Amino acid sequence: MKKDWPLWEVFVRSKNGLEHRHFGSLHAADAEMALENARDVYTRRNEGVSIWVVESKYITASNPADNGELFEPAQDKIYRHPTFYDLPDEVKHM
Amino acid sequence: MKNEDLYQYILGIADNSLILGQRLGELCGHGPTLETDIALTNIALDLFGQTRSYYQYAAKLAGGVKTEDDVAMLREEREYRNVLLVEQPNTDFAFVIVRQYLFDEFHLLLMQELQNSKDEMLAAIAKKGIKEVSYHRRFSGDWVKRLGDGTAESNERMQQAVDDLWRYTDELFHLTKADREMIGQGIGVDVSQLRDTYYNTVTELLQEATLTVPEQEYFQKGGKEGIHSEHMGYLLTELQYMQRSYPNMNW
Numbered sequence: 001m002k003k004d005w006p007l008w009e010v011f012v013r014s015k016n017g018l019e020h021r022h023f024g025s026l027h028a029a030d031a032e033m034a035l036e037n038a039r040d041v042y043t044r045r046n047e048g049v050s051i052w053v054v055e056s057k058y059i060t061a062s063n064p065a066d067n068g069e070l071f072e073p074a075q076d077k078i079y080r081h082p083t084f085y086d087l088p089d090e091v092k093h094m
Numbered sequence: 095m096k097n098e099d100l101y102q103y104i105l106g107i108a109d110n111s112l113i114l115g116q117r118l119g120e121l122c123g124h125g126p127t128l129e130t131d132i133a134l135t136n137i138a139l140d141l142f143g144q145t146r147s148y149y150q151y152a153a154k155l156a157g158g159v160k161t162e163d164d165v166a167m168l169r170e171e172r173e174y175r176n177v178l179l180v181e182q183p184n185t186d187f188a189f190v191i192v193r194q195y196l197f198d199e200f201h202l203l204l205m206q207e208l209q210n211s212k213d214e215m216l217a218a219i220a221k222k223g224i225k226e227v228s229y230h231r232r233f234s235g236d237w238v239k240r241l242g243d244g245t246a247e248s249n250e251r252m253q254q255a256v257d258d259l260w261r262y263t264d265e266l267f268h269l270t271k272a273d274r275e276m277i278g279q280g281i282g283v284d285v286s287q288l289r290d291t292y293y294n295t296v297t298e299l300l301q302e303a304t305l306t307v308p309e310q311e312y313f314q315k316g317g318k319e320g321i322h323s324e325h326m327g328y329l330l331t332e333l334q335y336m337q338r339s340y341p342n343m344n345w
Contacts (some may be wrong), residue, residue: 005127026129036233037129040136063301 006055008034010042011049020052027052097155101264102175102272103282104155104216105165106318109176113167113326114197115141116333117184118121126187133233134190147219167337171330172320175270179262181317181326185255188241188248192255199296200266202227212280222295237301242303243325249304256300257308264313266292332339 005027024043028034034053038070043051062070073080095101118138125131149162156165179197184190204225208220241248267289269277276282297307316322336343 028129029244032236033240036236037133039127039229040133043135 005029006057008038008053009056009059010038011052012038012042012048014048014068016049020050023047025056031055057068095156099275100213100281101152102270103276104148104152104320105173106175106270106272107150107208108145109174110197110201111141111145111148112333113174113176113329115145116329117140117180117182117193118190120184120332121190130187134272137194137230137233140213140223140230140294144219144223144226147222148212151215151219163337167334171322171326174180174317174320174322174326174330175264176317177265177319178314178323179259179266180260181323181329182259183325185258186251188255189259191234191237191241192252192259194230195238195299196259196263196296197266198227198231198234199299200263200285200288200292202231203292204283204285207283207288216281238305239303242300242305243331252303253305256305260308260310261312261314263292263296265315265317268315268318270318272342274327 006029007025008028008031009025010023012023013020023038026034026037026041028037031053034055035051038051038053042048115138116133118141121131122135122138123131127132146162147164149165152165153162182189182193188295200223202224205220205224209217209224211217211220236239238252242252243249267285269284271287273282273285300307314323
């Protein structure tokens with residue numbers, strides 16, 4: 001039975017005000033079942049206030065083989081990093 | 095016991111959750127998929143949580159010598175007050191789902207009324223349980239639709255389960271002596287008044303699931319009076335094994 005069920009990615013918002021975060025994946029036959037399964041597998045101990053599910057096939061992922069060209073720019077362009085500013089202490093999370 | 099009727103009334107509600115929870119617990123590690131296995135075990139844990147509140151209350155009424163474990167584990171078969179529906183075996187997944195749905199729909203109606211009980215403790219337990227029971231009904235109702243309106247085989251198995259379990263539904267609405275006493279005092283729910291709503295709701299969902307509602311006129315009864323089906327003894331043997339073998343054991 002399970003081999004026919006597509007894979008779904010589960011995103012959970014832990015608290016109001018926070019963004020949805022990827023929690024894991026599971027199998028389900030349809031969206032409604034995916035939502036209920038996600039509730040039972042990932043949020044039964046008060047872990048969340050909102051769930052998104054999306055069928056995994058709809059996620060386009062970058063190829064690890066492309067990591068060089070995508071994520072590793074030359075390190076000598078220091079002007080690309082905003083490191084020349086003095087941040088006031090009040091600014092958090094920068 | 096001074097509050098014998100209230101005590102029996104509480105058992106009449108609590109035992110349904112205990113026995114159904116035990117049945118679902120048997121599936122732990124044996125569910126058809128990882129996700130449904132976890133879902134069914136979750137429901138079992140919800141039911142055990144509710145039943146503990148009832149048994150703690152019952153044990154208190156019994157005068158303090160008894161504990162919730164005594165009430166739950168150390169009664170004879172004839173002293174359990176659950177309906178026959180919840181003790182029926184896990185024949186296949188269709189039976190598990192249909193049994194659950196037929197009970198959940200009733201359970202929700204009961205909790206909705208019980209939260210208006212004059213007994214504050216029962217009202218509080220009901221209020222707390224409603225959210226869980228609403229989810230149970232959503233879960234089992236969705237599965238009834240999915241499997242009833244699924245493949246030819248799933249439809250056939252679901253219809254078989256509905257046909258076999260239907261005969262246990264009428265008992266949900268029977269009144270015991272304890273029921274009548276508690277209704278009179280404004281504590282108990284008159285479940286006989288819930289019958290029409292129940293059958294209308296269930297019929298609507300079964301039809302949506304392309305299942306045929308049985309038209310039988312013969313119904314099984316007895317559980318509420320302690321007269322159980324042949325499955326009950328085996329279930330209790332497993333349920334009570336630890337307390338019988340190692341009296342007073344704790345985790």
